[in-house]
Amino acid sequence: xxxxxxxxxxxxxxxxxxxxxxxxxxxxxxxxxxxxxxxxxxxxxxxxxxxxxxxxxxxxxxxxxxxxxxxxxxxxxxxxxxxxxxxxxxxxxxxxxxxxxxxxxxxxxxxxxxxxxxxxxxxxxxxxxxxxxxxxxxxxxxxxxxxxxxxxxxxxxxxxxxxxxxxxxxxxxxxxxxxxxxxxxxxxxxxxxxxxxxxxx
Amino acid sequence: xxxxxxxxxxxxxxxxxxxxxxxxxxxxxxxxxxxxxxxxxxxxxxxxxxxxxxxxxxxxxxxxxxxxxxxxxxxxxxxxxxxxxxxxxxxxxxxxxxxxxxxxxxxxxxxxxxxxxxxxxxxxxxxxxxxxxxxxxxxxxxxxxxxxxxxxxxxxxxxxxxxxxxxxxxxxxxxxxxxxxxxxxxxxxxxxxxxxxxxxxxxxxxxxxxxxxxxxxxxxxxxxxxxxxxxxxxxxxxxxxxxxxxxxxxxxxxxxxxxxxxxxxxxxxxxxxxxxxxxxxxxxxxxxxxxxxxxxxxxxxxxxxxxxxxxxxxxxxxxxxxxxxxxx
Numbered sequence: 149x150x151x152x153x154x155x156x157x158x159x160x161x162x163x164x165x166x167x168x169x170x171x172x173x174x175x176x177x178x179x180x181x182x183x184x185x186x187x188x189x190x191x192x193x194x195x196x197x198x199x200x201x202x203x204x205x206x207x208x209x210x211x212x213x214x215x216x217x218x219x220x221x222x223x224x225x226x227x228x229x230x231x232x233x234x235x236x237x238x239x240x241x242x243x244x245x246x247x248x249x250x251x252x253x254x255x256x257x258x259x260x261x262x263x264x265x266x267x268x269x270x271x272x273x274x275x276x277x278x279x280x281x282x283x284x285x286x287x288x289x290x291x292x293x294x295x296x297x298x299x300x301x302x303x304x305x306x307x308x309x310x311x312x313x314x315x316x317x318x319x320x321x322x323x324x325x326x327x328x329x330x331x332x333x334x335x336x337x338x339x340x341x342x343x344x345x346x347x348x349x
Numbered sequence: 350x351x352x353x354x355x356x357x358x359x360x361x362x363x364x365x366x367x368x369x370x371x372x373x374x375x376x377x378x379x380x381x382x383x384x385x386x387x388x389x390x391x392x393x394x395x396x397x398x399x400x401x402x403x404x405x406x407x408x409x410x411x412x413x414x415x416x417x418x419x420x421x422x423x424x425x426x427x428x429x430x431x432x433x434x435x436x437x438x439x440x441x442x443x444x445x446x447x448x449x450x451x452x453x454x455x456x457x458x459x460x461x462x463x464x465x466x467x468x469x470x471x472x473x474x475x476x477x478x479x480x481x482x483x484x485x486x487x488x489x490x491x492x493x494x495x496x497x498x499x500x501x502x503x504x505x506x507x508x509x510x511x512x513x514x515x516x517x518x519x520x521x522x523x524x525x526x527x528x529x530x531x532x533x534x535x536x537x538x539x540x541x542x543x544x545x546x547x548x549x550x551x552x553x554x555x556x557x558x559x560x561x562x563x564x565x566x567x568x569x570x571x572x573x574x575x576x577x578x579x580x581x582x583x584x585x586x587x588x589x590x591x592x593x594x595x596x597x598x599x600x601x602x603x604x605x606x607x608x609x610x611x612x613x614x615x616x617x618x619x620x621x622x623x624x625x626x627x628x629x630x631x632x633x634x635x636x637x638x639x640x641x642x643x644x645x646x647x648x649x650x651x652x653x654x655x656x657x658x659x660x661x662x663x664x665x666x667x668x669x670x671x672x673x674x675x676x677x
Contacts, residue, residue, distance in 0.1 A: 157491045180443045181442075181443050196659075199547050199549075199565075227638050230555070231366070231555075233397045233558065234508070235511070235546075235547035235548055235550075236508065236511035236512065237522075239511065240512055241513040241523040247512075249512070253398045256399040257400065257401065257402060260399075260400060262641065266445075269554075269556075271400075273396070273555060274400050274507040277394065278393075278400050281390070281391045281393065285390040285391065286362070286390065287394065288472055289363070289389045294569070296554060297486065314592075314633065318630075318632075318633075319366065319631060320365075320366070320631055321363065324554070326363075328388050330388050333411075333461035333462070333463075334411060334461065336461045337407050337408075337410075337457050337458055337461040338408065338457070338628050340456060340459075341401075341403040341404040341454075341457035342401065342403070342404050344456060345402060345403040
């Protein structure tokens with residue numbers, strides 16, 4: 149896949165100077181608060197601190213360079229955000245104080261929309277979880293695991309049956325979901341929030 | 350009696366009920382009163398924010414709005430789960446920092462007749478309350494069964510010391526809060542390099558090899574320094590280290606056998622409570638051998654069975670002799 153690098157989107161140190169239509173600007177705008185992403189100096193502290201970097205297609209540093217270069221499709225096809233475990237080591241060590249973990253969440257949201265990353269395991273886990281929460285108000289681990297394994301790892305469903313039984317026998321798993329009283333209220337809130345975000349979940 | 354609003358979160362309700370039970374068991378000892386947020390909902394863990402932004406914050410916003418309606422003498426909202434704690438405090442902080450987000454969350458909340466003014470609540474983790482409000486002196490005073498000779502590996506995981514938006518914990522990578530609480534109980538606290546490394550979070554469901562390598566590192570670290578038990582403060586960390594320990598052993602052909610308990614369970618034991626009252630017995634890895642060091646016997650039926658015969662075991666089905674010491 150050949151990628152045309154957008155040379156108008158070089159590293160910039162002043163947020164006011166971020167080219168308005170650049171991919172960088174898009175990522176910054178989709179991240180809450182002040183992400184400081186434009187401040188990246190490519191030092192690599194993030195990748196060096198990342199416990200799952202070795203399994204990533206691109207290190208976090210590379211991903212940020214790609215964002216600056218406008219390589220949107222390559223960024224969204226990368227497994228990198230989906231291998232972020234939210235440990236915040238990069239965030240707390242970044243000398244430029246970039247909210248890296250939050251940027252990874254932004255990239256996950258963008259990747260779901262773009263649908264370029266071919267392994268849907270992680271995205272579907274998140275979506276199934278969200279679905280349980282929207283229908284019950286609480287998470288429902290048995291339902292989550294069953295649906296997730298059925299879709300992605302049916303062989304694991306067999307293997308994890310003993311695991312599930314042990315969780316049940318120890319009183320650590322519910323057979324039925326716990327529904328909150330204010331489920332209609334929660335649904336109304338989430339419906340409005342989705343309209344504001346213009347997302348379909 | 351100091352009063353706090355409590356957000357238990359989904360895990361503490363079920364898979365980590367031992368954490369909630371032990372917290373409730375020790376509340377009188379440490380003179381704490383909890384008022385649970387009425388009809389709270391899930392915080393979204395790390396999943397909702399990966400799918401949609403405003404709904405994720407609105408989901409958390411409902412909890413903040415409900416908690417703020419219950420403000421009566423205290424505006425401190427406590428969470429025991431690290432992910433819940435971080436989610437609640439991040440939404441509060443982002444609403445303070447980002448006017449547009451705050452407005453959108455409140456437009457969404459108004460569809461359910463709710464409202465939340467950011468900054469109204471003080472969001473804190475249970476460990477922070479116990480160390481800084483209860484204090485070490487009050488903890489020491491209540492110890493009737495010192496945890497002498499019990500070697501403890503304090504395990505903090507990620508989300509309380511990082512990113513720590515309100516600077517409740519002083520050090521992102523080498524914190525001391527849990528160490529201090531455990532020392533106050535009379536335990537021998539080991540210093541090991543993995544205490545703030547990641548347990549892998551939800552990775553067990555996405556890429557087992559990635560997750561197991563992270564869990565292996567933690568178990569290896571604690572075992573190298575001869576810990577009897579690892580102490581956690583987060584349901585996800587406990588689940589990954591405890592329930593997946595056998596899978597990790599299979600994956601790497603290792604022989605880890607280290608029990609994982611919540612810090613509130615250790616506090617309860619030191620304060621003289623029964624193991625059962627503290628939810629001990631729900632672990633996959635039995636803490637029997639470790640707790641025997643402080644004179645606590647776990648009934649056999651409560652302890653996890655460790656004698657299951659493996660499917661691919663080529664040996665004859667003969668009763669095995671117990672090994673002297675399991676050496677890693």
